[in-house]
Amino acid sequence: MTNKTLRVGIIGCGGIARHHHVPSYLAVPDIEIVAACDVNPEALSALQQMVSTVTLATSNYRELLAMDGLDLVSVCTTNDMHYPVVMEAIARGVDVFCEKPLALNYAQAREMYDAASERGIKTGVNFSHRRTPAAQLVQEIMASGALGELYHVSAIYAAGWPGYARRPGTWRNDRSLAGFGGLGDMGSHILDMTLWWLDTEITRVAANLRTFVPERVSAATGEPMRVTTEDEGMVLMNYANGALGYLCGSYTFTGRGYDQRAEIYGSEGGLMYDQQHPHLLQVSLPEDLLAQYTILEQGGTRDRPYTTILVPERLHGRLPDQDTARRTILMDFIAAYRADGPFAFSPGFCEGLRVQEVLEAIARGNEEGCWVDLPLQTRNGHDVAEHNGKEEI
Numbered sequence: 165m166t167n168k169t170l171r172v173g174i175i176g177c178g179g180i181a182r183h184h185h186v187p188s189y190l191a192v193p194d195i196e197i198v199a200a201c202d203v204n205p206e207a208l209s210a211l212q213q214m215v216s217t218v219t220l221a222t223s224n225y226r227e228l229l230a231m232d233g234l235d236l237v238s239v240c241t242t243n244d245m246h247y248p249v250v251m252e253a254i255a256r257g258v259d260v261f262c263e264k265p266l267a268l269n270y271a272q273a274r275e276m277y278d279a280a281s282e283r284g285i286k287t288g289v290n291f292s293h294r295r296t297p298a299a300q301l302v303q304e305i306m307a308s309g310a311l312g313e314l315y316h317v318s319a320i321y322a323a324g325w326p327g328y329a330r331r332p333g334t335w336r337n338d339r340s341l342a343g344f345g346g347l348g349d350m351g352s353h354i355l356d357m358t359l360w361w362l363d364t365e366i367t368r369v370a371a372n373l374r375t376f377v378p379e380r381v382s383a384a385t386g387e388p389m390r391v392t393t394e395d396e397g398m399v400l401m402n403y404a405n406g407a408l409g410y411l412c413g414s415y416t417f418t419g420r421g422y423d424q425r426a427e428i429y430g431s432e433g434g435l436m437y438d439q440q441h442p443h444l445l446q447v448s449l450p451e452d453l454l455a456q457y458t459i460l461e462q463g464g465t466r467d468r469p470y471t472t473i474l475v476p477e478r479l480h481g482r483l484p485d486q487d488t489a490r491r492t493i494l495m496d497f498i499a500a501y502r503a504d505g506p507f508a509f510s511p512g513f514c515e516g517l518r519v520q521e522v523l524e525a526i527a528r529g530n531e532e533g534c535w536v537d538l539p540l541q542t543r544n545g546h547d548v549a550e551h552n553g554k555e556e557i
């Protein structure tokens with residue numbers, strides 16, 4: 165275990181950098197955020213107000229990555245910049261913790277993964293919801309094999325605020341900046357979680373993506389902007405273990421706030437996860453496994469078939485001496501980074517690439533109106549490079 169002070173840079177100083185990355189770094193000892201970069205001076209200055217150790221504040225990510233003695237960089241820009249920033253970091257030997265989705269498309273993600281692997285760069289991807297206590301319990305139950313032969317997975321991650329159709333347009337509505345809309349933004353999280361829970365691969369997808377609001381008023385310019393990303397994506401999936409899946413990633417659940425739910429059923433049991441109840445799980449489990457958990461409401465009746473169990477304290481991720489703060493994926497990454505022996509961490513670029521490949525298959529299935537097999541292949545048998553009708557081999 166090394167206690168060397170890690171020198172960290174943050175590239176992209178918007179919402180996720182200031183509300184998630186900075187607090188995570190500040191909560192662990194022996195980290196110094198020494199550099200920050202944003203093309204928006206207000207975002208850069210807001211981050212500097214939070215962190216006293218920044219000695220380089222710049223609008224040029226190359227300048228930041230050229231800094232002497234930089235160990236690690238958080239990549240928190242809009243999605244279009246993940247690829248160029250990460251590739252430059254890798255070329256300079258700087259380790260990377262990158263926001264999701266990893267890239268705009270599979271070709272970029274593949275290059276990022278290959279380059280990082282070749283250079284021995286330590287990578288993490290912020291699939292942050294894996295740290296929800298109930299999600300940790302789902303993982304524990306799934307790993308026990310208690311559900312038996314798996315039949316069904318349905319999973320939703322949707323957001324929706326009042327007056328959805330009238331909300332201003334942002335970079336998330338522009339495909340050249342975001343790659344995907346509701347499906348890639350929200351759906352990438354739940355796609356990663358279901359793959360993590362099931363510990364298998366997706367072998368086939370069919371998809372339906374829809375943009376309901378084709379034009380918005382740009383928040384940045386006040387001018388009308390064409391919306392080029394999907395508001396909602398729905399996907400049917402086959403898993404390698406035989407299960408069938410349904411997934412929805414969307415912005416269209418008007419008035420619902422953030423809605424992240426999943427249900428998994430197998431020959432011996434089932435479970436229902438709802439992120440709005442992060443310390444509970446509804447389950448139907450074999451007696452011996454159920455006995456290991458604290459029961460809040462006993463099920464097994466016609467009116468209440470499911471039993472509600474409490475997520476054990478050990479999975480809450482509470483931080484010592486803090487009432488509400490929870491461990492984050494970034495804190496787990498730092499712990500792995502400091503650990504003795506070979507670096508091992510998940511979710512890294514491997515998992516980011518896996519999600520990107522499924523997103524690509526989904527986009528292709530939607531465009532062509534057909535099922536798409538995974539792993540991806542071009543029509544003449546090589547790996548696919550890019551969706552959107554611009555395939556490269």
Ligand SMILES: NC(=O)c1ccc[n+]([C@@H]2O[C@H](COP(=O)([O-])OP(=O)(O)OC[C@H]3O[C@@H](n4cnc5c(N)ncnc54)[C@H](O)[C@@H]3O)[C@@H](O)[C@H]2O)c1
Pocket residue numbers: 175176177178179180181201202203204207223225240241242243245263264265290291292293349
């Ligand atoms: N893991 C999660 O739960 C989660 C949640 C929200 C956002 N995200 C991801 O985080 C990333 C940022 O999202 P956000 O909500 O913070 O968006 P945001 O718009 O608040 O911030 C993005 C920032 O990147 C900056 N930027 C753009 N181009 C740049 C460049 N060339 N150099 C430096 N800075 C640049 C912008 O000026 C902006 O300040 C996205 O990839 C998004 O998908 C992840």
